[in-house]
Amino acid sequence: MESTLADLEIATFAVDEVVEGTQTGWSDRRLTVSLPQLAVGAGEPALAEATVEVVRPGDRVRISNVLDVVLPDVRVSDSSVHRLAGVAVVTVCDWLAAGYTDAQELPTSLIDMGGPASDRSPWGATINIVLRCVPAPGADAAEVDSAIRREAWRIGRELATVTADLEPTETITVGGAPGDAGLPSIALILQVASEGPLVDTFWNGEPLGVFEPRIVAAADVLSGSLTNGAYDWPGVRNVTADYQDSALIRGLQAADGSTLNFAGVILAPGYLDGATQKRLAAGSSASLAADLGVDGVIVTTFSSGNSHTDTMLTVQECERRGIATVALVCETNGGLTDHVPEATSLISTGNEDELVEAWTPERVIGGQERAAVGERIAAVHFVGGLVQTGDARWTAVPA
Amino acid sequence: MDGGARMTVVHYLNQFFAGLGAEEAADQEPVRLDGPQGPGRGLAAAGIAPDVTLACGDDYFGEHEADAMATLLGWLDELHPDVLICGPSFGSGRYGYACGVLAREAGRAGVPVVAAMTPDSPGVLAAEGAAYIVPTGSNVAAMREALPVVASLAQRLAAGEPVGDAESEGYLPRGLRVNVLSERTGAERAIGLLLAKLAGDVRTEVEPRGDRVPPPAPVADLAATKVALVTEAGCVPQGNPDRLPTRHSNVWLRYPIADVDSLDPDAYESVHAGFDTTSANADPNRLVPLDAARALEHARAFGALHDVFYTTSGVDTPVATAARHGQEIAADLRAAKVGAVILTGT
Amino acid sequence: MFITALPTIAQMVGANRVLRGVSITHPTGDPSLAAGDEHDLRVGIVRRALDMLTVEVEPGTVWELDG
Numbered sequence: 001m002e003s004t005l006a007d008l009e010i011a012t013f014a015v016d017e018v019v020e021g022t023q024t025g026w027s028d029r030r031l032t033v034s035l036p037q038l039a040v041g042a043g044e045p046a047l048a049e050a051t052v053e054v055v056r057p058g059d060r061v062r063i064s065n066v067l068d069v070v071l072p073d074v075r076v077s078d079s080s081v082h083r084l085a086g087v088a089v090v091t092v093c094d095w096l097a098a099g100y101t102d103a104q105e106l107p108t109s110l111i112d113m114g115g116p117a118s119d120r121s122p123w124g125a126t127i128n129i130v131l132r133c134v135p136a137p138g139a140d141a142a143e144v145d146s147a148i149r150r151e152a153w154r155i156g157r158e159l160a161t162v163t164a165d166l167e168p169t170e171t172i173t174v175g176g177a178p179g180d181a182g183l184p185s186i187a188l189i190l191q192v193a194s195e196g197p198l199v200d201t202f203w204n205g206e207p208l209g210v211f212e213p214r215i216v217a218a219a220d221v222l223s224g225s226l227t228n229g230a231y232d233w234p235g236v237r238n239v240t241a242d243y244q245d246s247a248l249i250r251g252l253q254a255a256d257g258s259t260l261n262f263a264g265v266i267l268a269p270g271y272l273d274g275a276t277q278k279r280l281a282a283g284s285s286a287s288l289a290a291d292l293g294v295d296g297v298i299v300t301t302f303s304s305g306n307s308h309t310d311t312m313l314t315v316q317e318c319e320r321r322g323i324a325t326v327a328l329v330c331e332t333n334g335g336l337t338d339h340v341p342e343a344t345s346l347i348s349t350g351n352e353d354e355l356v357e358a359w360t361p362e363r364v365i366g367g368q369e370r371a372a373v374g375e376r377i378a379a380v381h382f383v384g385g386l387v388q389t390g391d392a393r394w395t396a397v398p399a
Numbered sequence: 400m401d402g403g404a405r406m407t408v409v410h411y412l413n414q415f416f417a418g419l420g421a422e423e424a425a426d427q428e429p430v431r432l433d434g435p436q437g438p439g440r441g442l443a444a445a446g447i448a449p450d451v452t453l454a455c456g457d458d459y460f461g462e463h464e465a466d467a468m469a470t471l472l473g474w475l476d477e478l479h480p481d482v483l484i485c486g487p488s489f490g491s492g493r494y495g496y497a498c499g500v501l502a503r504e505a506g507r508a509g510v511p512v513v514a515a516m517t518p519d520s521p522g523v524l525a526a527e528g529a530a531y532i533v534p535t536g537s538n539v540a541a542m543r544e545a546l547p548v549v550a551s552l553a554q555r556l557a558a559g560e561p562v563g564d565a566e567s568e569g570y571l572p573r574g575l576r577v578n579v580l581s582e583r584t585g586a587e588r589a590i591g592l593l594l595a596k597l598a599g600d601v602r603t604e605v606e607p608r609g610d611r612v613p614p615p616a617p618v619a620d621l622a623a624t625k626v627a628l629v630t631e632a633g634c635v636p637q638g639n640p641d642r643l644p645t646r647h648s649n650v651w652l653r654y655p656i657a658d659v660d661s662l663d664p665d666a667y668e669s670v671h672a673g674f675d676t677t678s679a680n681a682d683p684n685r686l687v688p689l690d691a692a693r694a695l696e697h698a699r700a701f702g703a704l705h706d707v708f709y710t711t712s713g714v715d716t717p718v719a720t721a722a723r724h725g726q727e728i729a730a731d732l733r734a735a736k737v738g739a740v741i742l743t744g745t
Numbered sequence: 746m747f748i749t750a751l752p753t754i755a756q757m758v759g760a761n762r763v764l765r766g767v768s769i770t771h772p773t774g775d776p777s778l779a780a781g782d783e784h785d786l787r788v789g790i791v792r793r794a795l796d797m798l799t800v801e802v803e804p805g806t807v808w809e810l811d812g
Contacts, residue, residue, distance in 0.1 A: 105645070105646070105672055119580065184594065184597045186590075186593060246586075247584045247585070247586035247587070248586040248589065248590070250586075251584075251586045251587055251590050252590060255590060259594060260590075260594065273674070273675065273768060273769050273770055274750055274767075274768040274769055274770075275750045275751060275752070275765060275768070275769075276768075295597055296593045296596065296597050297593075298589045298590065298593055305673060305714070306673075306751060306754070306769065308754075309751055309753060309754060312753060313753075324593060324596045324597050325593075326589050326592045326593040326596065328585055328589055329605070331576055331605055333576075334608075334721075334758075335607060335608040336605060336606075336607050336608075337754065338751075338753055338754045339607040339753070340753060343603075344596075344601050344603060345592050345593065345595075345596050345601060345602060345603050346603045346604055346605050346606075347585050347588050347589045347592060347604050348576075348604040348605040349585050350578040351576045351577070351578055354576075354577065354578050379578060386578075387585075388585075389585075389586070390584055390585030390586030390587075390588070390589050391584060391585070391586060392584065392585065393580045393581045393582070393583065393584050393585070394578050394579070394580060394581070395578070395579060395580075395581045395585065395588075395604060396576040396577060396578050396579075396604075396605065397564040397565070397566060397576065397577060397579050398564065398565045398566070398572030398573075398574075398575070398576065399563075399564045399565050399572065399573060399575045399576065399577040612759055612761070613761070613804060614761035614762065614801075614802045614803070614804055614806070615761075616801075617798065617799045617800050617801055617802075618798045618799050621795060621798070621799055626795070626798075632772070674769050674770050675770050676770070677770070678770050678771045678774070678776045679770060679771060679774075681776065682774055682776070682783075684773065684774060684787060685770075685771035685772070685773055685774025685775075685776070685787075686771070686772065686773065686774075687773075688748075688773040688774075688787050688790060688791050690784065690787065691773070691784065691787040691788040691790065691791040692791050694784075694788055695788060695791055695792065695795070700792065700795060701795060739746075739795075739798045740746070741746060741748065741791065741794050741795075742746065742747045742748070743747075743748045743749070743766070743772050743773055744747060744748070744749040744751075744755075744766075744772065745749070745750070745751075745769045745770070745772065
């Protein structure tokens with residue numbers, strides 16, 4: 001796809017410090033926030049309670065029952081997004097305490113701001129605006145979840161809006177470089193899972209459901225079209241921030257025109273229910289990649305279990321069409337969840353079963369139960385630490 | 400900082416390095432000596448002095464392994480060491496083997512172990528990953544280089560301090576994988592790896608393991624064979640009366656089916672958390688094919704159907720747990736003289 | 746032997762006799778069939794499973810239902 005115009009410009013405004021004040025504003029890498037002005041929860045009947053507080057790296061705080069992480073951003077024009085960097089909106093909801101027994105399937109989900117495990121989640125290093133929600137009694141889980149997601153985005157927008165007329169600290173542009181025939185052409189196959197309320201992924205606000213692999217615009221992925229509503233294994237599944245700030249898209253974009261041609265993004269489903277469906281979807285992704293004329297693809301994985309089969313079949317179908325593959329997968333104590341002989345280049349995002357040192361924080365936000373206070377707990381319970389989109393730095397090595 | 404006030408360090412050597420004689424003393428029975436011997440003095444100079452040295456002849460160990468091990472493990476049990484150091488045995492086959500076996504059993508008994516030998520030594524396989532093995536050159540000329548690495552690992556293990564990954568620390572991989580923070584994100588590494596692959600350099604950060612059991616011989620006489628049904632699809636009586644976990648199950652259960660010809664949807668359900676159980680709950684035979692198995696039993700396609708079926712939920716089950724379940728169920732099946740299993744899974 | 750809709754995972758963990766099941770959610774059934782046909786399918790699956798138990802196989806052998 002050739003274009004001399006950028007599809008999207010993301011202007012980022014670095015935040016090194018967040019202080020509370022009477023008026024929300026950003027200047028000189030400092031964000032001032034008026035928490036009362038945010039009026040969290042107002043106008044969301046599905047939420048009985050919504051509170052917001054700021055936590056900072058080094059605080060002896062464990063955030064528990066974490067759902068999602070959203071970067072504060074706002075669209076200022078068709079082609080421009082302003083985003084705060086170094087700050088994240090973290091949503092928290094103790095479903096079990098609110099009586100949603102289905103949620104007992106949701107694993108412990110943590111971010112440690114201090115202590116020995118603070119580097120197990122990348123979000124231990126950001127200043128977090130923690131939005132803690134309590135569902136209204138009897139409210140439908142999907143509606144509560146919608147309300148929480150709406151609030152997170154609204155808060156993010158309100159915070160980012162204050163940068164509207166200001167100069168950013170950095171700008172990323174997406175799109176723009178014409179293809180160079182001498183460079184290898186590479187596409188990204190981004191795997192997501194849409195399995196229903198609380199285990200869902202949304203495109204422009206709608207659940208993806210069982211969908212055919214399709215080409216999507218990288219700019220759309222970065223600017224909020226793709227959002228997460230899946231709250232299963234926190235270490236290895238994606239958060240919305242992993243789409244907004246996709247390290248793979250940014251990396252491919254940065255290399256576009258110099259060491260490779262970035263051919264585009266294919267959105268692909270994980271956890272399809274049958275071997276035939278999995279094979280067909282893998283074949284579709286591979287065909288789309290072939291249509292894009294790529295030499296190679298990078299395939300991501302969503303969470304653990306049989307999504308790894310979707311990844312491996314996709315690798316196989318691509319390699320059989322002469323498309324070189326690299327896939328990102330996490331490991332378990334038992335090794336790889338699935339493998340095919342064609343998967344000769346894998347990135348390991350770490351061993352999800354590794355036990356992490358116990359910690360007793362001074363405070364837990366989000367519910368003491370299932371916060372594993374003072375207990376060793378597996379790495380998979382720390383949000384985003386082993387994410388198989390490559391946004392974090394954990395990996396596993398022989399020992 | 401030797402085997403200090405509260406640390407006990409034990410060193411295992413063969414007859415030669417313990418100063419008991421060369422090849423003529425290879426049949427030396429296990430012996431227990433005070434303080435460092437031979438290379439143990441080098442360990443002391445490197446900062447960790449053995450309190451006790453255990454020595455055994457290479458041939459004696461090879462020909463009387465059980466006796467030698469009983470004696471050596473008995474001593475270790477009395478001494479309760481904070482760390483056991485074996486060798487260095489360099490390229491020696493018999494000595495390396497002895498070091499590896501002792502390392503394995505001591506390791507399994509909870510003693511941290513450091514050994515040192517060539518990477519090809521039979522001791523490496525014998526140790527089965529239970530020890531930190533420092534790779535050495537093939538003969539005693541490699542002693543100077545090996546001792547400080549051994550000493551450093553041994554000190555930290557004895558003190559209960561963490562030890563890093565194989566490459567950083569300089570020991571042979573034990574078959575484990577530990578998490579480390581890379582300097583680059585997975586994304587950066589992925590892009591680099593793909594460009595390398597396209598340039599002909601195929602590399603990977605992780606590979607599948609091999610721990611394979613060869614296929615058992617085929618059933619010789621099916622008409623005389625008892626067949627059992629086993630499932631990891633979480634099929635249980637309605638209401639899950641024994642509370643089979645829906646995921647991360649640390650138990651397996653078994654239920655009688657002697658008088659059951661078919662899994663009735665009113666009587667059975669699936670509690671497996673990893674898949675949509677709707678169609679299975681409408682007809683549990685779709686998970687555990689009892690009705691079909693019964694029909695074939697009546698048609699004498701095989702000897703008899705075992706009078707229980709076995710069930711667990713195979714979701715997020717650690718491999719070690721699943722392996723244990725398999726072994727336990729297999730033991731139960733063998734006791735019941737079952738000759739073949741049809742295992743169903745999702 | 747092992748009936749599963751995900752034979753590659755089974756091969757991965759060392760299963761030697763694997764029969765590809767119908768689907769993850771119904772390895773030994775097919776709700777789209779009429780009851781009688783589904784029973785016949787299931788009897789056929791178990792027959793094939795029994796066949797697999799009586800033959801020599803290479804490690805990690807996968808059979809399809811129609812073979």
